[in-house]
Amino acid sequence: MPDDGKPDGRLIDPRPSARPLDERRLAVLRAIVQDYVGTEEPVGSKALVERHNLGVSPATVRNDMSALEEEGYIHQPHTSAGRIPTDKGYRLFVDRLAEVKPMTPPERRAIRHFLEGAVDLDDVVARTVRLLAQLTRQVAVVQYPSLTRSTVRHIELVSLTPTKLMLVLITNTGRVEQRMVDCPAPVGEALLADLRAKLNGMAGGCRLPEVPTVLEDLPAGFEPADRPAVSTVLTVLFEALAEQNEERIMLAGTANLTRFGHDFPLTIRPVLEALEEQVVLLRLLGETADSAMTVRIGHEIAYEGLNSTSVVSVGYGSGDQSVAKLGVIGPTRMDYPGTMGAVRAVARYVGQILAES
Amino acid sequence: MPDDGKPDGRLIDPRPSARPLDERRLAVLRAIVQDYVGTEEPVGSKALVERHNLGVSPATVRNDMSALEEEGYIHQPHTSAGRIPTDKGYRLFVDRLAEVKPMTPPERRAIRHFLEGAVDLDDVVARTVRLLAQLTRQVAVVQYPSLTRSTVRHIELVSLTPTKLMLVLITNTGRVEQRMVDCPAPVGEALLADLRAKLNGMAGGCRLPEVPTVLEDLPAGFEPADRPAVSTVLTVLFEALAEQNEERIMLAGTANLTRFGHDFPLTIRPVLEALEEQVVLLRLLGETADSAMTVRIGHEIAYEGLNSTSVVSVGYGSGDQSVAKLGVIGPTRMDYPGTMGAVRAVARYVGQILAES
DNA sequence: TTCTGGCACTCTGCCCAGCTGAGTGCCAGG
């Protein structure tokens, strides 16, 4: 960066004058990241020029590295060791130096085929998360399709005892929620049928968040004697809607954590703890921009236990809107292009599968 | 301590002569297990007599240890190291030397209180597994109440489109299963109501495995024109019953694996892998005797990846019959009495909670 | 017989020193 615009005769040098060294430094950074991800060992100048044809000598590379270190993109564990990228270095790599690596056609076929075997929503999610863990060889996380974006497919009321009902809510994403309802007074079959019909008539097809508004005045349509029971049912229904926004998550591939590094116990412990906290995972995915792929690296992650990991996440959904998120968690020293490619591909195919079913 | 028994007219020695060494050797084994579990380090003769008042000298203990080693209950990592128990040693300890350590009253209250906060079956299981992991500081596994032992509380049929139904099965344990049914012909509301009534009339209260037998002749009770639809519904119902015997499992506390030992990656890896295989876990719990507590130690476990772990499991259920299993997985060097106490207590309380709800 | 104290022995773990090799930073010359 210091020598950026220096004067240069250089008619031979194909580069006019503006883009000179910055470009090469970026190439050096890219090479460092690639090598380090591959070998997991600090990479030195000599090895770099040998493995990538940078067209310059180790000494030159050393100068570039010096500059890169100055600016905080790389860092040496000790004097006289090679360099490793910093979080900032990975960030630059992801933003400007890497291209998402698309899946090969056979891989795509395999993904699609594997997901198509699913029989219900649980199975879709389970297969997705396993697939993602396998493809990336990291920890995969998949959020169940959110209720917020879903619509009501059907509401069912079942009488268990005269005063005890079971309320079942079925969404268009195939999710089913059930709740017990204790009514203040016995509920007859006729009332039940009436209520069932009205509920479905009014709320069927609604987005879940809109349901309370739509059903607000429902009790008014019933005999005064029946209103308490109706209100109770509605209360429980609304509760279920609100509470169940507490979303569910599935994860797989924790065994891949063992590939993290040699300094193990210290690293892996907090990660395992984080993974058990659904809340943490939900927040992690929640921060993902809706449809664009998000990469958070090391200290960019708010949760301290995950400060030595990176998270690649993206929304997925049936149709054009995303209904939930999925992603993977791995060491900051991960293969970003490959991981991003896998995440993107899986998200797409899950979306398709959901749209079809 | 060396001079312990030196000068004393030995008429005082309370031991006659018959029960002599065998008994003391067992005491030595017990002491070794206890110390090793506490310190995680091979235990030597001197330390033993210091920490437990065995009333004999280290030299004597050494002889006993020699005998115990001969018989395979303990083993030395190297010459001139202390002894550690073998799987066989732990087995003897569990069978004859240890008493299940009951929970203290405050602990019981805490357990009960924590479990009582649960709102539905998922929540009960989730709370149970977390609780167990916390209490034992190990990996906890809880199987969802099995469908096999459950009975039908209600079967609901919902018409989504003229030819598409949704079948919902509710069990007495609060579990809900739903299936889509594609009927060969449109199904009217009248038929639907009739079918629903007959299904519940005949199968309500039945054990799930008996349902197919009970409903076998159902189609005969309908108009010939309706029989195909009825048969389809039954097929799907039976499928759901059979398939969903594929039981679900929840686990927690994997972060506790990091306390396993120093030789980490090697030990933890296969365990994490095993834990991701529901099949393995199910088999593990499946081998548990129905209601009695089962302890499997090290190589007694069929699955190779878990050969350095022990599993303590027990059935739980509402009422007197067990409907599912739960347990913990930890290093063979675990606190058996404490773990067994926790597992037993939690199983009891979950049973109570289930019975009440 | 059974236990005990004493003794010699073995072996791991640790510390220290010295060496090697990778990698750097700097400099003078192209």
Added chain:
DNA sequence: CCTGGCACTCAGCTGGGCAGAGTGCCAGAA
């Protein structure tokens, strides 16, 4: 502005020596 050369640094390995824990065995006491 790049390059080759050179001196320097430092992590990691190796080997010797030391200390401590623990054992096994034995002869003598109860």
